[in-house]
Amino acid sequence: MRKLAFVIGVFVLMVLVSVSVSAQEATELYITGAWARATVAAPGMGGMMEATAEATPEMRMGHMGSADGVSAAYMMIENPGSLPVRLVSAATKAAELVEIHEIVMENEVMKMRPLESGLEIPAGGSVELKPGGYHVMLMELTQAFVPGKAISLTLTFDLLKADGTTSGTTQDVVIGVPILAEMPMATPNDLVFINAWARPTAAAMMAEATPEATPAMGGMGHMGGAGGVSAAYMQILNRGAADRLVSASTDAAALVEIHEIVMENEVMKMRPLENGLELPSGERVMLKPGGYHIMLMELTQALVPGDAIALTLTFESGTEVLLGVPIYDAMGME
Numbered sequence: 294m295r296k297l298a299f300v301i302g303v304f305v306l307m308v309l310v311s312v313s314v315s316a317q318e319a320t321e322l323y324i325t326g327a328w329a330r331a332t333v334a335a336p337g338m339g340g341m342m343e344a345t346a347e348a349t350p351e352m353r354m355g356h357m358g359s360a361d362g363v364s365a366a367y368m369m370i371e372n373p374g375s376l377p378v379r380l381v382s383a384a385t386k387a388a389e390l391v392e393i394h395e396i397v398m399e400n401e402v403m404k405m406r407p408l409e410s411g412l413e414i415p416a417g418g419s420v421e422l423k424p425g426g427y428h429v430m431l432m433e434l435t436q437a438f439v440p441g442k443a444i445s446l447t448l449t450f451d452l453l454k455a456d457g458t459t460s461g462t463t464q465d466v467v468i469g470v471p472i473l474a475e476m477p478m479a480t481p482n483d484l485v486f487i488n489a490w491a492r493p494t495a496a497a498m499m500a501e502a503t504p505e506a507t508p509a510m511g512g513m514g515h516m517g518g519a520g521g522v523s524a525a526y527m528q529i530l531n532r533g534a535a536d537r538l539v540s541a542s543t544d545a546a547a548l549v550e551i552h553e554i555v556m557e558n559e560v561m562k563m564r565p566l567e568n569g570l571e572l573p574s575g576e577r578v579m580l581k582p583g584g585y586h587i588m589l590m591e592l593t594q595a596l597v598p599g600d601a602i603a604l605t606l607t608f609e610s611g612t613e614v615l616l617g618v619p620i621y622d623a624m625g626m627e
């Protein structure tokens with residue numbers, strides 16, 4: 294009898310453990326207001342920015358303007374989950390060296406240093422990365438950071454147990470980070486964009502084409518480099534009043550429309566949403582392959598995995614959001 298109770302006990306324990314693991318796998322973070330500082334002036338203006346006038350403390354300390362260049366990325370990270378997480382590292386192909394930094398005062402001198410154990414975001418809490426504080430330091434840049442462009446940034450989080458110790462599991466979150474010449478105005482974060490991604494246009498990706506990319510769909514078989522088509526997907530969580538996504542634009546595509554896919558006489562068709570995409574208050578709307586999507590047509594450049602595009606979303610309320618959208622194939626990740 295005691296042995297049976299033990300076996301049942303072990304079984305119950307295993308079930309509990311597996312439940313907690315799957316709960317951790319479902320960890321979802323809300324990352325809003327991401328941006329990175331430009332290292333050059335806007336196109337056409339020419340030359341390097343005046344480092345002293347424009348750079349954030351991080352960049353001045355990092356010898357901005359030197360040949361290899363530095364920048365920093367900022368954002369708000371919210372953790373709506375029931376367990377804490379810790380941002381332990383970040384990576385991007387736009388920089389060889391990426392560190393999570395903090396800025397501290399030592400003997401009245403501002404210094405920045407790597408966060409040895411990462412940056413913890415408590416359960417139900419949030420942490421803001423901003424100029425003069427926590428930041429993702431981008432060093433040994435592999436490209437100029439041009440205003441209006443965006444970079445793809447992979448954030449690696451250690452999933453923690455309730456007591457703050459590691460669960461041994463990490464989770465990568467890929468975000469797009471738009472590049473700005475100066476710190477943006479604080480914007481309301483009623484709208485949260487989760488898991489945004491845009492389809493690569495490389496030929497190798499055609500095998501996984503979805504309806505949006507199928508030649509049968511309005512003859513849009515031009516997946517490929519410039520002049521081709523792609524689509525952006527994301528989840529939009531509206532924590533504010535009811536609103537509508539009415540338009541989108543990016544310098545990566547000459548023509549951008551908000552589409553839906555419908556069945557007409559047993560034929561799948563996509564068409565523009567005449568009145569935009571409704572975003573009911575308190576709800577989450579999914580843009581995904583085979584459903585709502587932001588159609589990118591007349592591409593001005595190939596969309597290469599590991600890069601990102603800057604997408605401006607305009608809402609009926611007048612809100613405008615500049616969102617970085619990383620280019621990668623998320624098809625196998627749902």
Ligand SMILES: [Cu+2]
Nearest residue numbers: 505552563588
């Ligand atoms: Cu479409």
